[in-house]
Amino acid sequence: MNFQFTEEQLMIQQAARDYAQRELIKDVLERDEKALYPTEHVKNLAELGFLGMLVSEKWDGGGMDTVSYVLAMEEISKVDASVSVIMSVNNSLVCYGLEKFGNDAQREKYLRPLARGEKIGAFLLSEPEAGSDATKQRTTAVDMGDYYLLNGTKNWITNGNTASTYLVIAHTHPEKGHRGINVFIVERHSEGITVGPHENKMGMRSSDTHSVMFNDVKVPKENRIGEDGFGFKFAMKTLEGGRIGIASQALGIASGALELATKYAKERKAFGTEIINHQAIAFKLADMAVKVENARNLCLKAAWLKDQGQAYGTASAMAKMYAADIAMEVTTEAVQIHGGYGYVKEYHVERLMREAKLTQIYEGTSEVQKIIISRSLME
Template identity: 75%
Template sequence: MNFDYTEEQLMIKQAARDFARKLEADVIERDRTATYPTAHVKEMAELGFLGMMIDPKYGGGGMDSLSYTLAIEEISKIDSSVAVIMSVHNSLVSYGLEKYGTEEQRQKYLPRMATGEHIGAFLLSEPEAGSDATSQKTLAEDKGDHYVLNGTKNWITSADHSSVYIVIAQTHPEKKHHGINALIVDRHSPGITLGAHEDKMGMRSSDTHSVMFTDVKVPKENRLGEDGFGFAFAMKALEAGRIGIAAQATGIAAGAYERALQYSRERKAFGRLISEHQAIAFKLAEMYLKIENARNLVHKAAWLKDTNKPYSLAGSMAKLYAADIAMEVTTEAVQIHGGYGYVKEYHVERLMREAKLTQIYEGTSEIQKIVISRSLLKHK
């Protein structure tokens, strides 16, 4: 048992922190105007954060999941929009391609995913299939040497700014979820149109759209895994993705806590610093404890993944807990700031809005409880 970070992990954490500091300059404005962080994503790519877990033989950094969670946490302390772009690209799309793609698919996509020339998007949710991912309505009709895609996907992160889509679609409806496929789709294929930019509550600087497919041709060699592997693929990718989102939620909480701690040491009420009032000091203690718990759950899930042990249960626990405490901690951070917490200048209201999404996407808190309870109950 060892809780020490390696020298490298510390360097990655610090590099992410230094990068995140640069996000702070325009984070409020990008949130207000829902502007995509183009320059920041470019820098994130140059620094290698977009390919940090990809094998060095495909041009990536070859870093472990623990390092990745440290980077995501630091970036999320300042700006979760940038963190979610990084998370979807890394732990859903690049991970999925590297783990389940053929060697040809890896060589074709991963080097450019690693440099950030390609940004990835993951298309699973539909207007009528969110948590119920088995009931995919998007069809991938088998036409011999290619598929023809028709249907609509919802809530797609980076829909407009990505170039590689992984689309989950139904090929054999009679086989239910065993008939689903996962296809690599060029975002600029004829027949793809985007819905309007979603006007979100938080993470407003990441672009989120619905995506419509009308007779989109996809070569057969773009299928990931065997025919019918798509649902299992999506679940595996989401298992990995949850660790990233759990780290993001931990970061949101930690970012709000750090701001609240600083504010409590500067703001006076009734003649002394508010941090010297027990009502505020106890809040800080509880916030810190929750963040530490969440971080430990995230690290354990990452460690299990890095040591090739089953991590589904640990990942779901980390995601559920971190998302829930992110909501609690950011709410308390706003409370500690009082009226200042309710205005944009102090960041914590934005962090509170960002926290809410972590309870919803990549598996709602309720879905995590299903995963956890099923895992507990399957052993008699």
Template identity: 65%
Template sequence: MNLLVETIGKELSTLMDNDIRLNSIGDITKLPTRTHRALTDVIERTSNNKRMTLTLALNYSSRWEITEAVKQIANEVAQGTLDVNDINDAVISNHLTTADMPDPELLIRTSGEKRVSNFLMWQLSYTEFHFTDVYWPDFRKAHFYQALLDYQNRERRFGKTGEQADMNYILTEEQKAVQEAARDFAQNHIAKDVIERDTNKKFPHDHIKAMGELGFLGMMTDPQYGGGGMDTMSYVLAMEEISKVDASVSVVMSVNNSLVCWGLEMYGTEEQKQKYLIPLASGEVIGSFCLSEPEAGSDATSQRTTAEDKGDYYLLNGTKNWITNGSTSRYHLVMAQTHPEKKHRGINAFIVDVEWEGVQVSAPEDKLGIRSSDTCTIMYTNVKVPKENRIGEDGFGFKFAMKVLSGGRIGIAAQALGIAAGAYELSIKYAKEREAFGKPIGNHQAIAFKLADMATDIEAARLMVYRAAQLKDKHMDITAASSMAKLIASEAAMKHTVEAIQVHGGYGYVKEYHVERLMRDAKITQIYEGTSEIQHIVISRNILKNQLYEPVIF
């Protein structure tokens, strides 16, 4: 059965379990229950998108082969043998035939302006149907990436048995899909130039652009604001996989997701979300979180940057330093003191456009690690900030910063976990390949015990990080949990990247083998978004107040 269905705008609301009413060629009266649930999920999560662009292919026996047809078209476009303007239903049907597969049971195409999140497509591809998006009529090569993920990873997921179990028993199919998508992107794209970028302090512009297109920069943001609507666990999994390869890339992702986008979505006005959150979550631009100052690091209450109330606007003056994405971000979330006599209760948070007069960004710092990310000092001199750009009520700025940082620490914990896991995976590989005294060095107890300690500490950190993510998704207090996760993961990252160098011996001391870079990157996880000492303070205060989080059963 081959059905072509056209549906536009509000007609999507008619897709219900036992009430399928579509303008279609053919009769669609019943679909399997799981398909109903998935279609309903599309409606609920895109209810604010009046028009959208997507292609849905349903075939229970041949969903893997559908990607073969898409792959053929993608290759032809990339090679220039097929013009994007010539792609239509007939071309797709022809490629389905040449892919030696039966016709799909159902093809749905809706047309319009707003796209559905790429991550939603990955989620749906692991239900009973395969979901491939070609952004009609824009058929760029990057848009096939997510459509091919499950095809490319089929052997990894289903073709081998006996591989080491790692905690996937607690993950949903959708979360596994995100995890594998991030792993594939990191290993096959980010890894290609990671050493060169680290050496030359080169910002990963191309990778960040691609991540925006793939939905990595607004993973937890509601789809109505350009994001993926994913849970925190999915975000943590993606952070972990990308950090295994390059923490410079993952820190850009972390700041944009868990500090900037999350902060705006939770506490911004609708006008602020429409104007600023949508381009940030969709990856059109990136943002920065401006709290630290030359004399206000861990003591964030000692803000010297001022925002003087001038009636119709605030006059912003001051300096922020150690700002991630400093020279590449379009929008800054800036904390500044408006009422000094009120101390921390007089601090406000503002959205500042880097293109406004009076904003000056220094050259990036020359850092020990995460060298291809940009960390800058930003000066604000008589910058006029409109009143509507204040976030929250007057005096809410310090509370805003603390709430945002509490959630942001989960992202940095995932980054630290990824750095440690990346070093561990490289060490396992090297220990199996490198021979000494007639056998692989991993068979020598001195090295084997190091690997055992690495695996144990990393798994413990992983449990803490995943637990914090689940608590956040349950809307529970994560103050202690996120600090614990960041503390244990960052300590594991620093300790075991050093051990990874020891496992590699002399080779670990040179850049070709990556572990020395992972060690340099690991150190910052003990410093930013709250030092290890600050985490101890946060945790101890929560314990003494009997606010330790309730146990969670996986």
């Protein structure tokens, strides 16, 4: 066992912290209030290499390990989960999927600009009637000989409007069930694509979430990833890694709330002393600290397994479920510790609480994670 981070991992953590505490903090409240997309921040983070940090150097990525990714995601999410979800989707769903399962031509054309952060990707799996049960895809891609013809609607798509590159999951042979599913690279500005309005969300309000409609969209044959029928496996494998990103996001939301609550408890006075000296508050903080530390360890364990090339699907499900659930608990307590101040926007913790809720829902709800974890026990 070795709990020591490398010099590089620490440098990446510090870089992410510096960017978050120096830049993201400046306008996070305004972006949340007005649901503004963080255009400048995405550009800056791309220049710093955060948007493709997991992609190998060969394909213009940062070539960093997953442990560094967890550290960076935590720091960014402490301040702004809207920004970190953009980073997470691009890194651990789109770039990871393309690098791991795409061919060289696809990597050359689509992965490079995504790894450099010049373009942004989106992962289109959820549908109005297919959320947790991903096999019930209604979007279809019909083989027309030279191309596929794509029809259907995708929901809750992060980066839905800003992305240039979509990875779309669709049925090519609905009769074959999940073996009839494929994944396609679709360019955002192809004819027949309509992007719905920006969803007016409870939290993570500055990431752009949209529905995307496909109406007879022609997709070149060479844009299918992998063998015919590989789509479902692609989605499941990619989501295994994606869970580490969202788990780290939930971790960051929780640890950000813990930091704010601790700071507040050291400054705020009641009954003649700083409230951290009251056991009611001190014990709350102690419980929160243990939860955050547990979540961090689960995230790092899953990341470490992935970096070692070992199976990490169950570990990432545990990290995602636990981190998301404690993010909800810890942020709720952080609001409680802040009292009335916690309920107003300037103190950030109510926003973190709204953001935490989403981590229990997207990229596999906490209930779906329990299915994954319990199935591993049945084996």
